Amino acid sequence: MTQTALTSAPEPGSLPVGPTPAGKRFRGLRRFLAPIRQAHGMPKAMLWTGGIITALLALTAILAPLIAPYSFDAYQSGGHQFPKQGHPSGTHLFGTTVQNFDVLSRVVYGARTALEVMILAVVFSLILGVLLGLLAGYLGGWLDRILVLVMDALFAFPYLLLAIVAGFMLSGIIGGGVVTAALSITIVYIPQYFRVVRSSALSAREQVYVEAARAMGAKPSTIVRKYLFGNVIQSVPVIATMNAGDAISTLAGLGFLGLGIQPTEAAEWGYDLQRAIDDVNSGMWWTALYPGLAIVLAILGFTLLGEGLNDVYNPTIRRRRIIRAVLPVPTARKRLHEAAGNGGGTGSTTGDNGKAGTTSETGTTPEEGDGQ
Amino acid sequence: MPTKPDTAAASTARDGAEAGEPLIEIEDLKVHFGLGGGGLSRLTGRGAGTVKAVDGVDLTLRKGEVLGLVGESGSGKTTLGRTLLGLNRPTGGHIRYRGLDLAGLSERRMRPMRRELQMVFQDPHASLNPVMDIRTAVGHPLEIHGLAASEEERDAKVVEALERVGLHPAEQFLDKYPSDLSGGQKQRAVLARAIIADPRLLVADEPISMLDMSVRAKILQLMLDLRDDLGLTFVYVTHDLASAKYFCDRIAIMYLGRIVELGTTDEVFAEPRHPYTRALLAAIPEPDPERAVTRNLPRGEVPDAARPPAGCSFHPRCAAALSACGWEARDLRTYLERRWLTLEPDDWARERDLLGDLTGLDTPGLLEAVLRPGRGGTAEDVLALLERLREEDADGEAPEPFWRGVTALELRDGAVRLAFAEPADPRLLPVAGAGTTVACHLHDPARSAAVPPQTPASA
Ligand SMILES: Nc1ncnc2c1ncn2[C@@H]1O[C@H](COP(=O)(O)OP(=O)(O)O)[C@@H](O)[C@H]1O
Ligand code: SF4
Ligand SMILES: [Mg+2]
Numbered sequence: 001m002t003q004t005a006l007t008s009a010p011e012p013g014s015l016p017v018g019p020t021p022a023g024k025r026f027r028g029l030r031r032f033l034a035p036i037r038q039a040h041g042m043p044k045a046m047l048w049t050g051g052i053i054t055a056l057l058a059l060t061a062i063l064a065p066l067i068a069p070y071s072f073d074a075y076q077s078g079g080h081q082f083p084k085q086g087h088p089s090g091t092h093l094f095g096t097t098v099q100n101f102d103v104l105s106r107v108v109y110g111a112r113t114a115l116e117v118m119i120l121a122v123v124f125s126l127i128l129g130v131l132l133g134l135l136a137g138y139l140g141g142w143l144d145r146i147l148v149l150v151m152d153a154l155f156a157f158p159y160l161l162l163a164i165v166a167g168f169m170l171s172g173i174i175g176g177g178v179v180t181a182a183l184s185i186t187i188v189y190i191p192q193y194f195r196v197v198r199s200s201a202l203s204a205r206e207q208v209y210v211e212a213a214r215a216m217g218a219k220p221s222t223i224v225r226k227y228l229f230g231n232v233i234q235s236v237p238v239i240a241t242m243n244a245g246d247a248i249s250t251l252a253g254l255g256f257l258g259l260g261i262q263p264t265e266a267a268e269w270g271y272d273l274q275r276a277i278d279d280v281n282s283g284m285w286w287t288a289l290y291p292g293l294a295i296v297l298a299i300l301g302f303t304l305l306g307e308g309l310n311d312v313y314n315p316t317i318r319r320r321r322i323i324r325a326v327l328p329v330p331t332a333r334k335r336l337h338e339a340a341g342n343g344g345g346t347g348s349t350t351g352d353n354g355k356a357g358t359t360s361e362t363g364t365t366p367e368e369g370d371g372q
Numbered sequence: 373m374p375t376k377p378d379t380a381a382a383s384t385a386r387d388g389a390e391a392g393e394p395l396i397e398i399e400d401l402k403v404h405f406g407l408g409g410g411g412l413s414r415l416t417g418r419g420a421g422t423v424k425a426v427d428g429v430d431l432t433l434r435k436g437e438v439l440g441l442v443g444e445s446g447s448g449k450t451t452l453g454r455t456l457l458g459l460n461r462p463t464g465g466h467i468r469y470r471g472l473d474l475a476g477l478s479e480r481r482m483r484p485m486r487r488e489l490q491m492v493f494q495d496p497h498a499s500l501n502p503v504m505d506i507r508t509a510v511g512h513p514l515e516i517h518g519l520a521a522s523e524e525e526r527d528a529k530v531v532e533a534l535e536r537v538g539l540h541p542a543e544q545f546l547d548k549y550p551s552d553l554s555g556g557q558k559q560r561a562v563l564a565r566a567i568i569a570d571p572r573l574l575v576a577d578e579p580i581s582m583l584d585m586s587v588r589a590k591i592l593q594l595m596l597d598l599r600d601d602l603g604l605t606f607v608y609v610t611h612d613l614a615s616a617k618y619f620c621d622r623i624a625i626m627y628l629g630r631i632v633e634l635g636t637t638d639e640v641f642a643e644p645r646h647p648y649t650r651a652l653l654a655a656i657p658e659p660d661p662e663r664a665v666t667r668n669l670p671r672g673e674v675p676d677a678a679r680p681p682a683g684c685s686f687h688p689r690c691a692a693a694l695s696a697c698g699w700e701a702r703d704l705r706t707y708l709e710r711r712w713l714t715l716e717p718d719d720w721a722r723e724r725d726l727l728g729d730l731t732g733l734d735t736p737g738l739l740e741a742v743l744r745p746g747r748g749g750t751a752e753d754v755l756a757l758l759e760r761l762r763e764e765d766a767d768g769e770a771p772e773p774f775w776r777g778v779t780a781l782e783l784r785d786g787a788v789r790l791a792f793a794e795p796a797d798p799r800l801l802p803v804a805g806a807g808t809t810v811a812c813h814l815h816d817p818a819r820s821a822a823v824p825p826q827t828p829a830s831a
Contacts (some may be wrong), residue, residue, distance in 0.1 A: 091458035208498035215459055216513045216565070217486030226512070 002264075035312045061112040069093075072109035072267035075100035079277035088286050095286035097275060099263070107290045109267035113178065114298055116266075118180035118247045121189065122240050128186070129193025130236060136194070137201025137232075138224050140368025147194070154192040155274075160253050163188050167259045176262045185250050189243050196239060200232040238310045245302030252295050269295050373762065392434035395573060395605050396456065401429045401465035401475070403448075403455050403629075407535065407678060423677045425451040427629035429465075430800065433573070438599060438606040440620035440637070442613055442652070444674050448629040450494075453575040456607065457489045458482040487517045490566040492576040496558035496583070500550040506544040506561055510534065513569040533564040536601075538594060556587035568597060574598075575607040614656050617641055625649045628677060628685040631800060635808030645803060645810040647690045655751050655772045672706070679736050683795030684813065691773060694813050697796035700778025701738035705730045707774045711761070726753055741790040754788045755781070 013079065039047060060067060069091075075082050082102060088095040094103035132151075151167040152229035154162065167184035174180055205228060213227045255270025263271055269291040276288035376758055403426040425448045433439055436517050441449040454460045456467060467474040469489075474482065490513075493499040500509055511520070511530045520526035527546070534542035537560040550558055560581060566574055576595065580588040592615060599606055610616050616637070623640045625633040625648065633646040644650045672689045675681055681688050683698015688706060690697065708727065712720045728746025743758075745751050758781055765772035780791035796819075800811040813819045 049460075208493050208495055209501045211459065212491070212493060212499045213501075213512070215457060215486060215491045216515050216569075217483045218512070221485065221514075222516065226504070227501050230501070234503075356585075 034308075037252065039308070039312045042306050043311035045308075047312070050301050050304030050306070050308055053297060054305050057111055057298055057301055058115060059343070060108055061115040064108050064112045068105040068108040070102045070105040072101070072106050073264055074102065074105065094290045095284075097272065097279075097287050097307060099275070103272075103286055103290050106267040106272055107269070107294050110269040110272070110291060110294055111298070113261065113268050114248050115252060116178050117182045117185065117251050117261075118244050118302075120179065121185035121247045121251075122243055124182065124186040125189035126193055126210050126236060126240055129190045130233065131191070133194040133197025134201050134224055134228060134232060137198040138205050138220070138228060140202075144198075148198070151191040151194045154187065155195070159188045163250050163254055164257065164259055167254055171259070176260070177265045178261060181254060181260050184254065185247050188250060189247070191358055192239055193236060196235050197232050200235065201228055203275040204228050204231045218242045235313075238306065238313050241302065241309050242306035245299045245306060248298050248302065249297070392436045394432045395469070396433040397468040398429055398431040398433075398456070398467075399466040399468070401426055401431075401452070401455065401467065402463040403451050403460055404463040408762060421678050423627050424629045424680065426455060427678065427680075429629075429631055431631065431634070433605055433607065435572075435605055436484060436599070436603055437621045438608055438619055440616035440623040441607060441609045441610065441617050441625055441626055443626035444611060444652075446628075446674050446677055447626040448677075449611075449626055451629075452626070453491070453607055453609050453825070454575050456573075457491050457575055458485070459491070471537065484517070487513065487519075487569045488572045490569070490571040490574050491578045492559075492562055492566050492574065494578040494582060496555060496562050496579075497550065499562055500558060502550055504549075505546070506530075506534075506548050506550070506553075506751045509550075510565045510568060513565060517569055529568060530564075533568040534561070536567065536598070537561070537564040538590075539564065554587075555583050556591060559587075559591055563591075563594065563598070567602060567604070570602075571609070573605045575609070577609045579608075581610070581612070588615070589618075597617065609695060613652055615818050625652065628675065628680050630685070630811065632686065632811045633808065634797075634800065634810075635806070639806060639808050643806070643808075645808060645815050646686075646812045647692050647814070648686050651689075671710075680737075683736055684798045684811075687773075691770075692814060693773040693776065694819065695776045695779070695793040696796040696797075696813055696819065697773075697777065699774060699792045700736070700795070701733040701741035701790075701792070702736060703774055703777070704790060705733045707772070722748060723757065725749075726757065739794070740791045742784075743788040743790070745787070751783055751786050751788055756784055758788060758790075760812060817819075 036047065070077055074293070082096045082100040084096065084100050094107065096102055096334060126366070132147055136147045163184045167180065170180045170183055210223055210227050213223050220228070250262060251268070252270030252273070255268040255272075256274045258271070258274065261268045262266045272291040273288060273295070276284075279285075279287045382530030402424070405425055406424045407421055407423060427448075429452060431439075441452060442580065443449050451460060454643050455462050456474075458479075462475045462521055465475060469485070472485075474485070477485070504512075507527065510533060511526045514520040514526050516528060520529060530546065531542040539560050541555060545553075545557075545561070550561075553561060579595070579605055580591050583591060586626050595606065595608075596619065598604055600808075606619075608616065608619055613623075620637050621639050622635065622673060623633075624631045625640070625646060627648050633640065633644070633649045640649060641653070644653050671691075675685065675688060681698055681702070682692070682700045683696065684690070685698075687693045687697035687699065687785050688703055693699075708723075708730065712723065715723070726744050728744060728748075730743075733741055743751075743754055762775050762778070762781065765777040778790055779793050780789065782789055796813070798811040798813050798816065800809050802809045803815055803817055804817070
């Protein structure tokens with residue numbers, strides 16, 4: 001039996017490779033990437049578009065000081081005051097705002113803020129949500145009930161309202177910076193991780209391998225770490241990417257309502273958009289257009305990436321490409337003739353096509369079965 | 373089909389096992405599960421009762437032996453095996469192991485013991501963590517019990533264990549994931565994990581039932597080798613008597629949470645005493661025509677474990693049942709309904725109308741059945757029908773044991789009343805002149821004097 005298995009093991013890459021940690025890690029990555037490489041059609045397009053937009057955004061954020069002509073809070077350069085609400089020009093490609101800020105610089109630095117807040121919020125909510133979900137799912141009991149109650153209450157709350165309340169309370173304590181904004185958004189997303197992780201922990205703890213770990217003498221903490229965590233965590237990256245776009249829109253919403261980051265702390269698109277409202281009425285389009293476009297693009301990029309990953313990894317939604325069975329030509333032609341004959345000479349072409357289609361499709365079914 | 377191993381080593385190991393000293397002594401072990409029912413029944417405070425998954429088991433495991441727990445699905449084999457390892461909390465009884473009573477041990481104090489008491493589960497696929505590679509999975513017991521000082525030492529031991537279970541070259545399996553392995557390979561990996569910490573007892577719960585036929589005999593042979601090489605004591609849980617014959621030194625036949633027959637494999641196969649054992653044996657295809665027994669499989673199905681029959685729980689299916697085997701009102705309904713299946717529709721409709729509503733008989737433990745006539749007749753008609761049935765069925769070609777339990781059939785207050793004999797639980801008693809113990813009134817000298825004990829030939 002071992003012999004057959006050895007000859008049939010189709011892993012040429014890993015066979016001669018010794019048990020090096022590098023090979024191990026590479027293997028895990030390959031397992032993770034395999035579904036992405038297999039993606040086809042719509043998910044593939046979404047993944048690529050989203051990935052490119054996201055990558056551009058990230059580049060902009062990282063290289064912001066190189067790309068942006070001025071600092072986000074600069075209203076003068078070399079002793080020259082920037083014009084107030086200046087038209088796009090050679091020195092200010094995207095124009096200037098009512099506060100004499102350079103729009104291009106603020107849009108570029110805004111990418112940095114958005115990314116910072118998004119990453120912090122996603123990481124915070126991921127850690128907290130996964131931890132609480134694991135605890136609730138594995139331990140159960142009153143802790144589980146209380147946590148579920150709290151999380152359901154948070155989940156039922158309109159998310160922007162929740163972020164506003166949290167932002168309002170937090171800004172009183174730690175001021176209105178990037179961390180405050182991230183924390184207020186964190187609270188919004190904890191329940192999502194909690195729910196998913198809790199339910200997979202609930203089902204994972206009933207698995208035989210968890211029982212087997214207990215039979216080996218593993219402590220509950222070991223079981224959670226080594227047997228539950230790895231199985232429960234798998235849907236989390238997808239939620240994280242899906243939340244990323246959402247977090248950006250929430251941040252913009254907070255900024256628009258004046259509850260986000262102070263303009264002196266960082267450039268923030270939502271805030272800029274809000275300040276641009278009056279400009280639009282007086283025909284100044286540039287102060288609103290560019291931050292608005294940035295928001296739309298960022299959300300679009302992350303959402304496409306998240307949805308694409310979701311399609312690829314989530315097996316319940318995942319649709320494998322359906323490969324049509326090819327009929328042997330003579331049979332197909334015969335069926336077509338028959339169908340055409342049955343349809344009568346005067347039947348319309350579309351009717352005939354429809355009939356031929358159905359006949360040949362029912363004809364394929366048994367052949368597909370034979371093939372498998 | 374597995375055949376007996378023809379090695380002399382195996383048979384000497386078997387002989388040696390018979391003299392072995394006790395490893396674990398189980399005394400009156402009970403495991404009852406409360407059935408919660410739905411949320412509504414919990415609110416109204418009416419639970420759905422209890423399932424007596426294990427109900428008073430006495431058993432001594434000897435060092436180095438392979439004990440088979442055999443029975444149909446639902447007979448409590450898995451629960452007994454799991455409780456033995458402290459994975460279920462017993463409702464009552466004792467499990468004595470090395471001067472300790474495992475039954476009362478807390479999880480915390482049980483944990484160090486788990487190194488010596490290992491389990492192999494039925495489904496090899498489900499008992500390996502899908503996201504853990506074989507190196508970590510097989511080596512995990514070492515890590516849990518602090519048996520490997522370094523990664524190198526662990527890896528060396530894992531390699532040794534993998535080689536021992538026939539996964540070689542072992543290095544190639546270290547970095548594989550369970551999904552890369554076939555069913556047989558997975559079960560080998562599970563066995564490697566079970567033996568790596570050098571256990572004394574291994575409970576194998578139907579370890580081959582989910583494997584391909586071609587692999588089963590190999591895994592069984594592997595377990596035999598492990599027993600001989602490592603001096604393991606095995607509890608082999610199975611519903612398949614044929615594989616138990618191949619693998620076990622002793623066999624305990626279980627039915628609805630109790631052991632009904634316990635003896636050496638040779639004895640149980642040569643002369644099965646309990647009617648249930650005989651029925652199970654009859655279900656094995658017998659290639660030798662001279663020894664072939666008639667196929668009298670037990671009629672009916674395994675009863676609901678939450679409402680077990682009175683007396684001997686096998687009596688509704690036992691063709692040889694006596695008066696004290698536990699007959700009760702429920703059995704009257706079963707008897708009538710079984711009879712109706714053989715009738716013409718007209719006759720059936722007439723009898724059904726005459727007997728009216730039978731649901732009153734369903735309560736477990738009724739030693740008196742009162743039949744009120746339905747629309748189709750009077751109490752006298754009902755009495756006449758039942759008397760005719762008794763006449764026809766009590767003795768004849770295939771005597772209906774039900775009537776043996778009926779002590780009175782009479783008219784009373786416009787209804788027909790049947791009374792049943794007082795039920796008695798058959799106790800597990802040694803059979804005179806043999807090493808077997810059997811729980812059956814037929815083999816209880818105090819009871820079966822009136823009825824000649826059945827020999828296998830007449831069964
Ligand atoms: N955790 C449990 N909760 C409730 N009932 C259980 C539980 N485990 C087993 N049972 C019941 O106990 C009886 C015996 O089950 P089991 O030990 O699995 O039998 P076997 O392994 O012989 O098929 C069955 O009726 C089963 O429904
Ligand atoms: S005690 Fe023996 S004879 Fe009576 S029902 Fe049980 S198995 Fe049959
Ligand atoms: Mg079982």
